[in-house]
Amino acid sequence: MRNNSINGAKTDYKGEGPNLLAGYDPYEKIRTKLGNVLNCDFKELSLIQNATFGMNFVAHGLNLEKGDEIINTDQEHGGGYAAWKQLEKRKGIVYKQAIMPVPANDKQEIIDSVLGQVTRKTKVIAIPHIISVYGTVMPIAEICDFARKNGIFTVIDGAQAVGQINVDLKSLKCDAYYSSLHKWLLSPPGNGILYLDENISENIWPTLSSYNWNNKEDKGFSLQQSGTGNPSLRVGLEASIDFFNMIGKEKWFSRIKELGKYLRDGLKELPNVEIVSSHNEDLCAGLTTYKVNNISGPDLQKTLWDRERLQPRSVGKELMRHSVHIYNNESEIDRTFKVINDLA
Numbered sequence: 119m120r121n122n123s124i125n126g127a128k129t130d131y132k133g134e135g136p137n138l139l140a141g142y143d144p145y146e147k148i149r150t151k152l153g154n155v156l157n158c159d160f161k162e163l164s165l166i167q168n169a170t171f172g173m174n175f176v177a178h179g180l181n182l183e184k185g186d187e188i189i190n191t192d193q194e195h196g197g198g199y200a201a202w203k204q205l206e207k208r209k210g211i212v213y214k215q216a217i218m219p220v221p222a223n224d225k226q227e228i229i230d231s232v233l234g235q236v237t238r239k240t241k242v243i244a245i246p247h248i249i250s251v252y253g254t255v256m257p258i259a260e261i262c263d264f265a266r267k268n269g270i271f272t273v274i275d276g277a278q279a280v281g282q283i284n285v286d287l288k289s290l291k292c293d294a295y296y297s298s299l300h301k302w303l304l305s306p307p308g309n310g311i312l313y314l315d316e317n318i319s320e321n322i323w324p325t326l327s328s329y330n331w332n333n334k335e336d337k338g339f340s341l342q343q344s345g346t347g348n349p350s351l352r353v354g355l356e357a358s359i360d361f362f363n364m365i366g367k368e369k370w371f372s373r374i375k376e377l378g379k380y381l382r383d384g385l386k387e388l389p390n391v392e393i394v395s396s397h398n399e400d401l402c403a404g405l406t407t408y409k410v411n412n413i414s415g416p417d418l419q420k421t422l423w424d425r426e427r428l429q430p431r432s433v434g435k436e437l438m439r440h441s442v443h444i445y446n447n448e449s450e451i452d453r454t455f456k457v458i459n460d461l462a
Contacts, residue, residue, distance in 0.1 A: 142329065144339040151359045155363075157286045161338050162315065170197035172311070173275065175322070175324075176273045176312070178205075189245070191216050218249065220394055221396050223398045243262075243272050253396070258274055258292065274292045276296060293314070296310065299355060309352075314341070322341070324343065375402075377451065378402060381406050390412070405439065408437070410461060416432045
């Protein structure tokens with residue numbers, strides 16, 4: 119990390135010549151690489167800090183009025199709902215939640231839960247691509263297709279999706295999409311993206327405004343204007359994209375899925391474990407949530423770390439959220455099984 123920061127500083131001061139201020143570059147090369155990964159034009163992408171910034175840029179950039187309805191789910195993380203709750207208090211929009219099943223095993227049940235909240239006053243559907251707590255891969259394309267046909271704006275929280283599953287923005291047919299790239303794409307913290315479909319981007323006002331706030335030729339650039347920044351973060355972002363491309367999309371995602379299934383299959387064999395993530399492999403990837411009888415989530419997290427230096431994350435009092443990535447292996451997962459089995 120220290121060498122990356124040094125290289126970033128050298129890039130800033132030597133590569134920019136007389137233009138020593140970082141944060142005003144459109145970063146077209148990096149955005150083009152990301153566009154190739156996500157199947158969109160680079161001008162539809164803004165480089166931002168994280169998913170929470172993306173959610174706020176969209177929520178506060180839309181012209182919403184009192185009485186307009188917005189649909190969330192009841193399984194959002196703070197970065198996925200807080201701006202909408204603020205607009206409920208500030209502007210009087212109507213905030214609604216679709217109740218998600220736990221575990222979510224039926225794709226149609228998920229679709230019906232979201233679309234069942236739609237009324238003639240619905241202006242926005244804002245839902246996660248992958249649910250943060252349970253790892254459910256949501257049927258986004260079907261929901262966005264309905265919304266587009268009915269004039270409803272869709273914004274998708276991809277905080278847990280980019281780098282965990284293939285994200286094809288044109289196939290999803292969403293209007294907006296945001297993500298944190300430090301999670302599954304392995305970029306340095308402080309890197310995120312906001313996508314706005316070129317056909318609707320003029321409907322979003324910049325929340326932060328600087329020199330290029332009204333750039334009509336490159337809407338993505340106008341929305342990523344945030345003043346002086348840290349170029350080393352962008353150096354790290356480009357390196358993570360290159361690493362992803364070097365391994366290849368198919369190998370990357372199939373390995374995450376393979377390890378996720380290995381974890382779930384093993385957990386099913388343990389008598390004291392209940393998986394609360396989806397049991398439908400079509401709705402699963404690399405994130406699995408479960409609970410172990412007679413031990414709290416925080417205590418299990420501490421036990422896994424103390425005994426095997428494994429670090430899944432506890433969620434609330436009971437649950438354990440276990441993520442697997444390309445750098446993990448089956449033997450690490452087997453050690454998890456042994457610790458849990460010894461607790462029985």
